[in-house]
Amino acid sequence: MTRTLVLGGARSGKSALAERLARAADKEVVYVATSSAGDGEMSDRIAHHRARRPADWRTVEEPTALAATLRALCAPGRIVLVDCLTLWLTNLMFSTHQDYPEVGPIDLAPLFHAERAALLAWLDEPPAGDVVFVSNEVGMGIVPYGAISRAFVDEAGRLHQDVAARVERVLFVAAGLPLALKGAPC
16 A cells, blocks of 8 residues: 655646556545635636546545545545645635734644644554545745745645655656655656
8 A cells, every 4th residue: 555645836747647646556546625616716726627537536525524534435446636735734724714813823723733633643554545645835935924824834844744754655746747755756
């Protein structure tokens, strides 16, 4: 059983690579979509991703309860593709629909801490099936303005480190080209 983290910037080709890995596994594919359409632009992005997926892939939409979803879906003979961890983080960070201050410390919702801990605990268990996680690498640019934006970049970076330490393979994608950071190349 292999668990893979695919990182990359916006429009880097990370989702396309993850989809190729899922197809190449020659197993039943379950696509876990963490996004929800909050506006027209996001609806267009979701439609683009849906149009690329083969018709025989099962899609499960889960914006927050990722560990429970993985526990239910992962099995031998199946590969689960999670797209994406940074949208999942966003969902958790804004699950209370509160306004965050521009300055000062950010207190994240209890759901954020509980779900993040649940995912890492699940990753610490023996793998029950193949999983490919997709996530946006957002920490390679300038430090953003505003406390919540900085908190998001920090939390994404911490999550990536924690997930990378627990999975067997980590790939970084730039300009559609994968670079193996850990484990077997593509």
